[in-house]
Amino acid sequence: MGVATPERTVRKALGELQRPAERKTKERVFRFLLFAATVVGVVVLGVLIVSVAIDGVPRINSTFFTNYYSRFPERTGIRSGLTGTLSLMVLTASFSFPIGVGAAIYLEEFAPKNRLTDLLEANVSNLAGVPSVVYGLLGAAVFVYLLDFGRSLLAASLALSLLILPVIIVAGRESIRAVPQAIRQGGLALGGTPWQVASRQVLPAAMPGILTGTILALSRAIGETAPILVVGAAFTRRADNVPWEPLDSFTALPIQIFQFVSNFQEEFRVDAASAGIVVLLVVLLLMNSAAILLRNRYSRRW
């Protein structure tokens, strides 16, 4: 205390704290590269979206939503694709959500720690990376032919459910794991059974995260073309789909867009297709914003 620190020594010490110039340039270069990588991705995406919007937005009017497919480009519409996609979503969500949440709860809260569950866990994560067409083939084999659901809404939504189940399970497990142990202990100490504590405290606390994951998974399913194509979506359907008639044949937005694009007429290939893409993008955007809203609104820092 008594000995005053010579100012010179302090200044020298501060000098040593500064970054050497060489490291500074290295850091700058690196940061620029990272920035460039980000910009490339965003710019390419932006250009794509803008060009699609320029072609598509003028084509969108009310009859584009209310008309079924027509051979005449100015009269064609996406009504069947839209109702098909919405019905697919409702059915897919109602299959995959309960099963996914159930699996997540089981794996996190009840599964014994042994080889079998380790294997199960590893495979759930692997399944998330399986190409979607594989789920389509599986769906075709099992649901369309084996179970004889036909080329129906039901078969397609079951195939899509298989596709997104691993994503829901992983998201569900993460949010269940994020619920602090103290909540479980509190519930058990009050005389709750493990099941009561899991279902009444842990699950509700994890629900915002689970819902966010589910919506994001569904928004992935909504854009999928390959699996529903394999299961047998119709190309030119002129009827509505509703979730409560699951054995109907069906079509969906991506299929309709695909069908527009395959047409040689420019009014189909460019205008109608772009308009369909814009609608699909808007639906996706709405779902993703809902997921983000949910996350920001209800997510908790434990």
Next chain:
Amino acid sequence: MDRARTAAAPAEAPAAHRTGVAVEHAEQRPPSDGEAVFAVRDLTVSYGSNPAIVDVTMEIRRGEITALIGPSGCGKSTFIRCFNRMNDLIPTARVRGEITYHGVDLYGKGVDPVEVRRRVGMVFQKPNPFPKSIADNITFGPKVTGMKFDPDEIVERSLKRAALWDEVRNKLDDSAYSLSGGQQQRLCIARAIAVDPDVILMDEPCSALDPIATGRIEDLMRELQERYTIIIVTHNMQQAARVSDRTAFFTAEVESEENDHRFGRLVEYDLTENIFKNPQDSRTEDYVTGRFG
């Protein structure tokens, strides 16, 4: 200072109580009728192959506040978790020896830990309210234990007993997380009371609280003592001296020369006044006078 007098006074109390002369002894401690709620015999708890606490034998008496004190790591939390079988949740924990609860072996065959916890409540070191409304925090226990109850009534009664009612009566539907730490801890006590347990375990319930909140919880414990048997772990000597009727002092002993593993032992268990003013064991004296370590 005056050891003879302070040591002698409490010893008379139970006898007087038994003869039915209750009035003059309203102030006197301990109020116990001598009946053991828990009887612990040769209890050893290990994690894997490491014993955390060894050969504990003691009785917890009805209507008393029993304090468990001792240096960090001597196994107080491990010990208190035996009374409501919370150690069952730790896969490596193994309990040997015997604890009886009103004569029934707690770890006996066919004893359901869920049933045990309905009778033996617990308050944790860090307040851990559920991420729900204040009212929902109270009604969770009664709901899961299948009690028949009127929600409004049980919420009011529990919060009143936990001395929290006046502060929260107008915001029962607010999130429990909107309360201060001290209020949250009292909510956790209210939540434990709501299922009308027989015993309440508290593992350092005030360690996350300021002195004022601590004072309120200590007052509360003295009130709760009329209905419940309380076991409290505390690092705070004054707290043990202020609130408890009996105190158990544990130490952490080194197992052997070559390895550094320590395990806890019960050194001395007596009326709190004796532990603080007339300890029989020099280690107890060192600890309570702050000469420990």
